Amino acid sequence: MMQMTGAELIVRLLERQGIRTIAGIPGGAILPLYDALSGSDIIRHVLARHEQGAGFMAQGMARVSGRPEVCFASSGPGATNLVTAIADARLDSIPMVAITGQVPLSMIGTDAFQEVDIYGMTVPITKHNFLVRSAADLLEVIPQAFRIAMSGRPGPVLVDIPKDVQNQIVSFDAYPEPAVPDSMPVPDMAAIESAAKMIDEAERPVLYLGGGVVHSGASRLAVTLAEQAGLPTTMTLMALGTMPIDHPLSIGMLGMHAARYTNFILEESDLLICVGARFDDRAIGKAAQFCPNAQIIHIDIDPAELHKIKTAHVAINGDVATVLEALLPRVKQSLRKRWLSHVDGLKSRFPMAMPGRDDPRTHYGLVHAVAAALDNEAVIATDVGQHQMWVAQAYPFRRPRQWLTSGGLGTMGFGVPAAIGAALSEPDRTVVCFTGDGSFKMNIQELATLAEEGLNVKIVLMNNNSLGLVYQQQNLFYGKRVFASKYRGEPDFLKIAEGFGIAAVDLDSSPNPRATLAQALQSRGPCLIHASISREEFVYPMVPPGAANTEMIGG
Amino acid sequence: MIEQVAEPLQQQGFAKVVLELEVNNHPGVMSHICNLFARRAFNVEGILCMPMSDASRSRIWLLVFEDQRLEQMVLQVEKLVDVLSVRRHGAEHEVFERLEKYFH
Incomplete structure (x- = not known):
């Protein structure tokens, strides 16, 4: 007892x-x-x-x-x-x-x-x-x-x-056993057979991967399915990293800030294979006009997600990994030459424009410079806003759980504490937190925790002294009536970092920002890396909220 | 440029459905269930809840309209940890009919 x-x-x-x-x-x-x-x-x-x-x-x-x-x-x-x-x-x-x-x-x-x-x-x-x-x-x-x-x-x-x-x-006799997950539902084999048949018969299929692929540990299976059936593969914000971005079948992230070609490929598809994703409005735009000619196969562990936004032709309730394992031996090998060469054509006609990608003083250039200084073992966290979308567009994610971002709720202030958590869990990795000045101030007090724990977290602050995405939307959709989105005061973030006992470097004043950045990323311990970004840099392309994904602005 | 916002649907004119839920009997179960309906502006016409004979479970009867969102509503209710089962009956089910005399 x-x-x-x-x-x-x-x-x-x-x-x-x-x-x-x-x-x-x-x-x-x-x-x-x-x-x-x-x-x-x-x-x-x-x-x-x-x-x-x-x-x-x-x-x-x-x-x-x-x-x-x-x-x-x-x-x-x-x-x-x-x-x-x-x-x-x-x-x-x-x-x-x-x-x-x-x-x-x-x-x-x-x-x-x-x-x-x-x-x-x-x-x-x-x-x-x-x-x-x-x-x-x-x-x-x-x-x-x-x-x-x-x-x-x-x-x-x-x-x-x-x-x-x-x-x-x-008082009690014995401790209860530690909890284990419930067993997964047994997927409907007949539905899996029909899904396989639909994939074999489709002419223009697209594989659409969501965060469920990460949770289920199914990214390798998903990539195998794509390779076996010749499926161009798009990922939601939550799924970045499930297929390496430089994989020939990757067509990148879909939705509001996708490359033009990605949304155009989806528009033309005749079969959408949705795996562990939930047809979120930021991913699919106006639901009625998303993939208008496509039949839908939807695989999800949560039965309430099936048919919630889009009615699926075949809906399979089950763990993504279990379902993909059962699906793989039933799907024919296919090169799908005609569709894939058309996809490549769209890719080269409507590529992701990344102006300044070779200049570390620009937003895309900074993201690329960080990636160039790190390997795939690093963890990349972000806050929420323009910087988050630029990183999602430009960072070469190559493994699941490499990328931590607040997707559904879009919480400014997520980045720094989430990066601290990642470093607590995996102290040997370099953890980079991309943030903006708006988000950074929302949980800036956690710099004290970071300094105390001495974790290997590098905060890359893209500072435009404004609420950039709000400023962008007011400029694009509210008649340039800019209100409550530009800060009048301008805190000195380098001094703030110093005040918390955290090393800081300023890429603005550095004669060689690439070298300064690489050095900051490679020395162990916390560090703030500050870089000014022009307020007039917007996230493009952009689908106006409520519009169809093909109605992109810019890019 | 207008964001899509779910508007409460006109529910009059739809057929009624009676849902029979078996739930764990503890304070808080009703709020879990009512929250789901309220959030989606899905009108619940009638609610009836009593403990079952072994007292560890309760039965909840809900009278709702059968609009096109009912399917999704039921799936959301089934996801609640304290909801053990959901059964669907037609409006002709007598449970609410026999109570009508208390509502005149």
Whole structure:
């Protein structure tokens, strides 16, 4: 018979689940748990400077490892500060377990100090959530939380634990087994047979890969399918890296900021094979006009995604890797010469224009210079905005989990803490965080965490002193009425970095920016790399919001 | 240049459907379910919820319109961890009919 407090039990269960690093911030209602955590020799705590930062650190760890990771926050404002990071994990299907302290059970509902209904608030943004009402329930709830976070389509789970439950003594005979994912649904073989037949019979098929390919660890299978059946392959923002960008069958990212040829190829396709993607509006533009002549095969682990936006002719509910494995032996080898040479023709007629790509003082040139100084082992994180799209367009991604970006929620402030999380999980890699000055300021306090941990994170700041994508949209779609998108003040980011104890280099003043950049990337430890970018540089091509993907502007 | 925004659909004129859900019985289940419908402006005409005989589960009856989004609604409800099963009945199901006298 074992006896311990609820808090100690949580720590033991997390240890047994394989958790080794937790990001968080303590506060009154979670102090019993922190007290118990201080006694753990196995779990290391990383003290964030804002709970949103802690949430994104857990996400960064989960995005590179594929395993659920944990963040802690106290009740009230601590818990509400986690909300954005949880919603972000939900939209990008990232496995995460957020544990929050809550006021004691008897005080719930009394407007107690630092009381919020975080359970109620997170209902629509979690995969599932729990309010734990007795310490004995933890024996079931904690493993359940991990099982839910990692099963099927991954996602965030919140566990809200009142302070008295953390202090309550619980007796039990044995620890529950650590959670394992549920078994995957058995895919419908008849549907797989018809999918294979459709692929064999199609004349102009396109393979459309989404984040599900990354989560399922199926990128090699997807590339094999493309090679076997001669399928030009496009990737969503979330799927970049699943097929190396320089693979002859890659047609790059689709959607709002795709190369013109990519959207034109999709327009002409007669069969779209959608694998672990969800027909997001930024990827497909106006749904009714997306791939107007194509039949659709849709493979997804989440049955609610099938037929949600586009009705599929063949819908297969299952784990992407399992389905692709079953599909591969049924699909004929095909060179598909005519279609692929047409695709190549479109590629050369409507290529991705990257002005300045050889000049490291331009946005595309800077992205290329960073890539040239690194190998495929580096992890590339971004914030959200123009810099994110330029990196998505120009960086040569060649492996899954190389690329960490906030896709669905589009959260400015994601980059720095997510990069810290990636470096915590894989300290031997170089982690680069591309950011913009708008995004950077949204979680800039995490520079303190970064300096404290001394992680190998390089922040490449593309500074145009404005909210660039807003400025761009106001110029393109709001009659050039520029409002609230240009900053009047101009912080000195080099001094800010210095103030936090982080090395900084300025490419603007460097006589040889390429060399300065390479040196900064190659020396170990955190570093801020500052580069000014003209505010008048826009992300092109661009599909106006709500328009069809073929109605691109620029590029 | 107008972004696509889902507008509440006119639901009058559609046939009604009765959904029978079996769920885990604990505080919070109703909010998970009602949230899904409210967010999508999918009108729920009637709700009835009582614990089942073993008290660890509840049965929820929902009266909804059968518009073209119902399929997707049911899939979203089935995704909820606390929802154990969803069955669909026609509007002729007597569960709500027998309650009508309390709503005049």
